[in-house]
Amino acid sequence: MSTSQQPDTKDRPARLTVGVVGAGRVGPALAASLQLAGHRPVAVSAVSDASRRRAALLLPDVPVVPPAEVLRRADLVLLTVPDDTLPGLVDGLAATGAVRPGQLLAHTSGRYGANVLEPALRAGGLPLALHPAMTFTGTPVDVQRLAGCSFGVTAPDELRLAAEALVIEMGGEPEWIAEENRPLYHAALALGANHLVTLVAQSMELLRAAGVEAPDRMLGPLLGAALDNALRSGDAALTGPVARGDAGTVAAHVTELRRHAPQAVAGYLAMARATADRALAHGLLKPELAEDLLGVLAADTTLPENGEDR
Numbered sequence: 325m326s327t328s329q330q331p332d333t334k335d336r337p338a339r340l341t342v343g344v345v346g347a348g349r350v351g352p353a354l355a356a357s358l359q360l361a362g363h364r365p366v367a368v369s370a371v372s373d374a375s376r377r378r379a380a381l382l383l384p385d386v387p388v389v390p391p392a393e394v395l396r397r398a399d400l401v402l403l404t405v406p407d408d409t410l411p412g413l414v415d416g417l418a419a420t421g422a423v424r425p426g427q428l429l430a431h432t433s434g435r436y437g438a439n440v441l442e443p444a445l446r447a448g449g450l451p452l453a454l455h456p457a458m459t460f461t462g463t464p465v466d467v468q469r470l471a472g473c474s475f476g477v478t479a480p481d482e483l484r485l486a487a488e489a490l491v492i493e494m495g496g497e498p499e500w501i502a503e504e505n506r507p508l509y510h511a512a513l514a515l516g517a518n519h520l521v522t523l524v525a526q527s528m529e530l531l532r533a534a535g536v537e538a539p540d541r542m543l544g545p546l547l548g549a550a551l552d553n554a555l556r557s558g559d560a561a562l563t564g565p566v567a568r569g570d571a572g573t574v575a576a577h578v579t580e581l582r583r584h585a586p587q588a589v590a591g592y593l594a595m596a597r598a599t600a601d602r603a604l605a606h607g608l609l610k611p612e613l614a615e616d617l618l619g620v621l622a623a624d625t626t627l628p629e630n631g632e633d634r
Contacts, residue, residue: 339362339363339364340358340363340364340398340399340400340428341363341364341365341366341397341398341399341400342355342358342359342363342364342365342366342398342399342400342401342402343365343366343367343368343394343395343397343398343400343401343402344365344367344368344369344379344383344394344401344402344404345368345369345391345394345395345401345402345403345404345405345413346369346370346375346403346404346405346409347368347369347370347375347376347378347379347388347404348375348378348404348405348406348462349378349460349461349462349466350404350432350456350460350466351368351402351404351432352368352378352379352381352382352383352462353382353460353462353466353467353470354402354404354432354454354456354470354494355368355382355383355386355402356382356383356464356467357467357470357493357494357495358400358490358493358494359383360467361493361494363400363493365383365386366386366387366397366398367386367387367388367389367393367394367397367398368383368386368387368388368389368394369388369389369390369391369393369394370388374462376388378462381462381463381464382463382464382466382467391413391417391422392417392420392422395417395422395423395424395427396422396424398427399427399428400427400428400430400490401427401428401429401430402430402431402432403429403430403431403432404431404432405431407433407434407435407436410431410433410436410440411436411440414429414431414440414441414443414444415443417443417444418443418444418446418447418449419443421447423444423447423448423449424447424448424449425447425448425449426448426449426450427448427449427450428449428450428452428486429441429444429449429450429451429452430451430452430453430454430487430490431452431453431454432454432455432456433453433455434455434457434476434506434509434510434513434514435506435507435510436453436506437453437478437501437502437503437504437506438451438452438453438478438479438480438503439503440453441453450483450486451479451480451483452477452478452479452483452486452487452490453476453477453478453479453487453501453506454475454476454477454487454490454491455475455476455477455510456470456473456474456475456496457473457474457475457476457499457513458470458473459517459521470494470495470496471495471496472495472496472497473495473496473497474496474497474498474499475491475494475496475497475498475499476499476501476506476509476510477491477498477499477500477501478500478501478502478503478506484500522591523591523595524543524547526585526588526591527539527543528540528543529585530581530584530585530588531543533584533585559602559603559605559606559608560606560608562599562602562603562606562608564599565577566596566599566600566603566609566617567599567600567603567608567609568609568613569609569610569613569614569616569617570617571613571616571617571619571620574596574617574620574621575620577592578592578593578620593621596621597618597621600614600617600618600621
């Protein structure tokens with residue numbers, strides 16, 4: 325028998341009925357993970373056809389009901405809606421009396437802490453902010469990816485242990501984030517993960533334009549090594565023409581981008597300037613080379629958009 329098998333449910337703390345309000349990519353995966361830990365999903369709200377399909381895939385046989393009915397049936401309610409929708413949803417649920425005293429309400433927004441759930445708290449609810457630092461696909465692979473995933477956790481002190489226990493049961497690693505630091509925390513994740521997707525997608529497009537038949541295969545080992553080096557060494561892992569101060573190479577890059585992919589120029593310049601600043605600050609870029617490099621990056625802003633000579 326495998327030693328990694330989860331302990332029998334009778335050895336665990338009290339099991340909860342779980343509801344999901346908002347069957348986007350996150351909620352069904354978290355509920356499915358809690359189900360593996362012995363909790364029981366009992367209701368999910370879903371509006372679009374895509375959200376209904378996700379609910380059916382990850383939470384089969386769990387009924388789709390309105391949000392107020394989800395709260396009526398569940399001990400733990402996962403509020404997995406877009407950030408901008410969350411405050412209004414909480415206000416509405418509290419105002420209509422849907423929140424029960426002693427009911428756990430956990431949202432998964434990175435931007436907000438527990439304070440956004442204040443209306444539910446006044447109604448007797450128990451507020452938790454559990455944000456998985458992971459990208460989701462809306463498929464069963466998401467449940468597997470939660471193993472070892474960090475969660476940004478914010479909750480009142482008296483609920484801290486409960487919040488952390490839920491994260492651990494989902495296979496995650498709780499990381500406590502102070503209420504006032506939630507926006508900065510979320511900005512940091514977006515800067516790294518969301519912008520990475522944009523950079524990689526642009527890079528693959530340019531490689532295809534250069535005649536590379538399998539840009540994903542070419543980039544995979546390179547980007548994997550770069551990510552590993554960056555996580556291990558930070559700015560010391562910087563390489564490439566900007567870090568070396570190769571102003572001529574950078575100028576050639578910009579010329580080619582203006583000719584073949586003008587939409588990528590602004591991003592290249594912004595990242596090149598940021599990279600130069602960090603390389604200078606950490607002694608990787610020599611000041612005498614930085615002057616020429618920064619001159620190229622500054623001068624380029626005056627070049628014609630169509631890439632023709634003036």
